[in-house]
Amino acid sequence: MFRNLIVLLTLCLTVASIGMAQVQQTKGNYVDKFRQMDEIWPTANSYRTAGGEPGHEYWQQRADYKINVTLDEKKHRIEGNVEITYHNNSPDTLRFLWVQLDQNRFNKNSMQHKTATYNAPDSLKGFDGSPARLSLGQLRQQQLMEDRDFGFEINNVSQGGNELKHTVVGTKMRVDLPMPLKSGESTSFAVDYAFNIIESDVMGGRGGYEHFPDDEIDGGGYLYEMSQWYPRMGAYTDYEAWTAKEFLGSGEFTQEFGNFDVTLTVPADHVVAATGELQNMNDVMTSEQLERWEEAKTAVRPVYIVTMEEAIENEKEGTNDTKTWHFAAENVRDFAWASSRKFAWDAKGYDQGGSVRPHVMAMSYFPKEGGELWEKYSTEVVIHTMEVYSRVSFEYPYPVAISVNGPVGGMEYPMITFNGPRTILNDDGTRTYTMAEKEFLIGVVIHEVGHFYFPMIVNSDERQWTWMDEGLNSYLDGVAGREWDYDWANSEPSDIIDYMKSQNQVPIMTQSDSVLRLGPNAYTKPATSLNILREVILGRDLFDFAFKEYSRRWMFKRPTPSDFFRTMEEASGVDLDWFWRGWYYTTDHVDISLDHIYQMRMDTKDPDIDFGRRRDENNMKPKSLYVTRNEEEGMRSWVQRNRDVRDFHDENDQFTVTNKERNEYIDFLDGLDPRERREFERAVDEDKNYYVLEFSNQGGLVMPILIEFTFTDGSTEFMNIPAEIWRRNHLSVKKLFVFDKEVERVELDPDWYTADTNVENNHYPRRIIPSRIEAYKASPRTGLKRRNVMHDMKTELKEPKNENR
Numbered sequence: 135m136f137r138n139l140i141v142l143l144t145l146c147l148t149v150a151s152i153g154m155a156q157v158q159q160t161k162g163n164y165v166d167k168f169r170q171m172d173e174i175w176p177t178a179n180s181y182r183t184a185g186g187e188p189g190h191e192y193w194q195q196r197a198d199y200k201i202n203v204t205l206d207e208k209k210h211r212i213e214g215n216v217e218i219t220y221h222n223n224s225p226d227t228l229r230f231l232w233v234q235l236d237q238n239r240f241n242k243n244s245m246q247h248k249t250a251t252y253n254a255p256d257s258l259k260g261f262d263g264s265p266a267r268l269s270l271g272q273l274r275q276q277q278l279m280e281d282r283d284f285g286f287e288i289n290n291v292s293q294g295g296n297e298l299k300h301t302v303v304g305t306k307m308r309v310d311l312p313m314p315l316k317s318g319e320s321t322s323f324a325v326d327y328a329f330n331i332i333e334s335d336v337m338g339g340r341g342g343y344e345h346f347p348d349d350e351i352d353g354g355g356y357l358y359e360m361s362q363w364y365p366r367m368g369a370y371t372d373y374e375a376w377t378a379k380e381f382l383g384s385g386e387f388t389q390e391f392g393n394f395d396v397t398l399t400v401p402a403d404h405v406v407a408a409t410g411e412l413q414n415m416n417d418v419m420t421s422e423q424l425e426r427w428e429e430a431k432t433a434v435r436p437v438y439i440v441t442m443e444e445a446i447e448n449e450k451e452g453t454n455d456t457k458t459w460h461f462a463a464e465n466v467r468d469f470a471w472a473s474s475r476k477f478a479w480d481a482k483g484y485d486q487g488g489s490v491r492p493h494v495m496a497m498s499y500f501p502k503e504g505g506e507l508w509e510k511y512s513t514e515v516v517i518h519t520m521e522v523y524s525r526v527s528f529e530y531p532y533p534v535a536i537s538v539n540g541p542v543g544g545m546e547y548p549m550i551t552f553n554g555p556r557t558i559l560n561d562d563g564t565r566t567y568t569m570a571e572k573e574f575l576i577g578v579v580i581h582e583v584g585h586f587y588f589p590m591i592v593n594s595d596e597r598q599w600t601w602m603d604e605g606l607n608s609y610l611d612g613v614a615g616r617e618w619d620y621d622w623a624n625s626e627p628s629d630i631i632d633y634m635k636s637q638n639q640v641p642i643m644t645q646s647d648s649v650l651r652l653g654p655n656a657y658t659k660p661a662t663s664l665n666i667l668r669e670v671i672l673g674r675d676l677f678d679f680a681f682k683e684y685s686r687r688w689m690f691k692r693p694t695p696s697d698f699f700r701t702m703e704e705a706s707g708v709d710l711d712w713f714w715r716g717w718y719y720t721t722d723h724v725d726i727s728l729d730h731i732y733q734m735r736m737d738t739k740d741p742d743i744d745f746g747r748r749r750d751e752n753n754m755k756p757k758s759l760y761v762t763r764n765e766e767e768g769m770r771s772w773v774q775r776n777r778d779v780r781d782f783h784d785e786n787d788q789f790t791v792t793n794k795e796r797n798e799y800i801d802f803l804d805g806l807d808p809r810e811r812r813e814f815e816r817a818v819d820e821d822k823n824y825y826v827l828e829f830s831n832q833g834g835l836v837m838p839i840l841i842e843f844t845f846t847d848g849s850t851e852f853m854n855i856p857a858e859i860w861r862r863n864h865l866s867v868k869k870l871f872v873f874d875k876e877v878e879r880v881e882l883d884p885d886w887y888t889a890d891t892n893v894e895n896n897h898y899p900r901r902i903i904p905s906r907i908e909a910y911k912a913s914p915r916t917g918l919k920r921r922n923v924m925h926d927m928k929t930e931l932k933e934p935k936n937e938n939r
């Protein structure tokens with residue numbers, strides 16, 4: 135009864151952890167890790183094919199924007215209006231539209247703010263436990279939200295001068311249409327809006343302003359990075375209709391493509407960077423800057439359009455005048471910009487070749503705080519990233535590629551990225567940077583510029599699946615990073631081991647806001663899995679072909695996870711359902727153990743040879759301890775003492791050969807047909823070494839078995855046994871190997887390329903595990919009652935350094 139209960143529980147857990155669509159196991163413990171994904175993946179249709187390609191009736195919506203806003207630097211506020219033209223390419227009739235109001239996330243009534251949980255220490259059990267903690271940053275955020283209203287102020291929603299009924303639901307707004315929007319039709323509406331810009335360092339987020347209190351200008355300087363700054367159309371898709379998921383901070387954005395025509399009115403001394411091409415260069419740039427711009431197009435190294443000296447001079451005083459910068463961008467899924475009087479601006483042309491966009495301008499905008507680090511590397515890394523990504527996916531289709539230094543650590547938008555690394559100001563007034571900051575700059579620029587491709591062009595649904603852009607992009611930034619410098623360490627399989635073994639995790643295939651530990655789950659694990667898929671399972675040729683095919687199929691379109699999985703299989707020609715199932719749909723880890731090796735020699739069947747061998751083998755067994763001790767004591771047995779009393783059995787043993795066995799051997803040989811006899815005699819003649827290796831799957835994830843044999847002559851041989859070896863038994867398998875040479879030892883996955891979580895059971899024979907031990911001194915005991923109050927009472931009081939205390 136008890137035993138049956140445990141079996142039942144185990145089965146339920148197994149089934150639940152794999153998914154509801156799983157065919158259920160009813161008897162025994164056989165689990166089919168190779169079960170096909172059709173059970174879980176959506177049925178192919180005319181929008182998305184079974185091969186993972188856009189179908190013959192594939193459609194997506196389109197939204198074009200005309201935006202005019204003013205940046206009020208005194209109030210840190212955006213005011214303006216947007217006109218959205220929405221094209222209904224779906225086969226459906228729409229009676230209302232959903233618009234994304236992402237700034238509402240920062241409102242104190244937002245779902246994100248209300249549902250943010252607090253991590254108290256486990257020992258928080260009233261006043262006796264350790265005190266809970268609130269950082270000064272958290273305090274500052276709480277106070278700022280009390281003092282200032284954030285989120286969009288929607289002042290008017292109208293169509294042709296008539297107000298439209300609209301309803302704000304958290305970070306979204308429903309706009310009711312006066313007439314249903316039929317398939318193939320378009321509609322336009324306008325929104326007057328404003329919002330207070332968040333201070334990025336206080337509120338976090340993907341944009342905002344940064345305050346530089348030490349700048350010479352009255353009140354300090356400011357730098358603005360503007361994102362999610364206009365009402366954006368919600369996505370309407372074939373697989374989900376209108377996206378209903380609230381913006382909670384983690385799950386990013388589900389976007390439609392469109393054209394943008396944007397005017398940004400900012401203080402006249404600001405320099406503006408934005409998605410798209412600057413339309414009024416002559417209005418906002420000096421003739422000298424325009425000359426430098428021309429020079430930069432063909433320069434070998436980046437050329438300053440606004441030099442650092444000019445920027446430092448510019449940031450010293452402000453102005454009440456304004457200037458309007460006009461940008462246009464075609465076929466983008468979003469628009470972001472940055473503005474500051476602190477910006478230096480450099481540029482260098484990138485000759486990509488090809489027919490799509492032969493020449494691209496790579497540019498960087500950075501304040502003096504970015505300094506030499508940015509001057510040397512930012513724009514060069516932008517170009518390096520495009521070189522690698524365009525090779526593995528498709529030609530970069532946009533006219534500019536930008537890296538901006540500001541308060542945001544790393545964030546991507548079409549054609550523009552926000553990147554955080556900075557130099558350190560030393561006491562002598564010089565600026566230097568650390569090795570870590572240099573690595574951060576190169577790494578973050580590669581990563582964010584990489585996002586120009588995924589998801590800004592291969593437009594995956596970020597609100598649903600963080601891994602589809604972050605995982606793929608983390609895999610690719612590793613490719614580009616290693617081509618920048620071979621010391622690059624990123625998504626090495628051995629780095630993911632601790633996470634793979636951890637208990638607090640969910641499968642990669644989890645909606646973005648529900649993911650536990652987003653970093654390893656949505657970035658590192660998928661990136662590592664793709665590295666393993668490329669280097670161990672498919673090989674570079676098949677992987678690269680399939681990955682490029684996926685990129686080509688889905689550029690400027692919206693892929694779902696199954697489109698990626700299916701394309702990788704269809705284009706590589708290799709069934710990978712087991713791989714997606716293990717790495718993406720479960721929390722299994724890799725731990726393959728080499729449990730036993732049996733060494734065997736072929737029997738000759740000739741009793742005059744085999745019986746002698748068996749006698750030798752029998753003699754190799756240790757002697758009875760009893761007999762050994764008797765001999766050591768000098769004891770002699772009766773038979774030894776009475777040697778004259780002997781018979782037949784003293785001269786022969788169980789291995790003595792008679793003609794009976796010899797005749798059986800002759801009969802055996804006579805019974806073989808000539809071909810069988812040749813084969814048998816050859817095997818006997820060659821007398822090879824036969825080994826049976828017994829493997830067990832301790833981690834659950836089925837994977838290829840990588841085996842390195844080392845022979846007694848010192849030579850080695852490597853074998854890659856495909857994962858399909860586990861198809862009839864995912865828990866343990868045996869395999870026969872035949873060698874001329876004798877095996878001395880065997881190691882599984884010697885180069886640590888499968889993220890095997892326990893390398894010790896990969897050695898046969900087991901090895902001594904190298905480790906370290908450290909001597910330590912016990913620390914004195916502490917606690918309130920152990921304070922030396924009698925002595926501390928004599929301490930003198932200090933003068934405070936900070937007068938504004």
Ligand SMILES: [Zn+2]
Nearest residue numbers: 581585604607
């Ligand atoms: Zn990213």
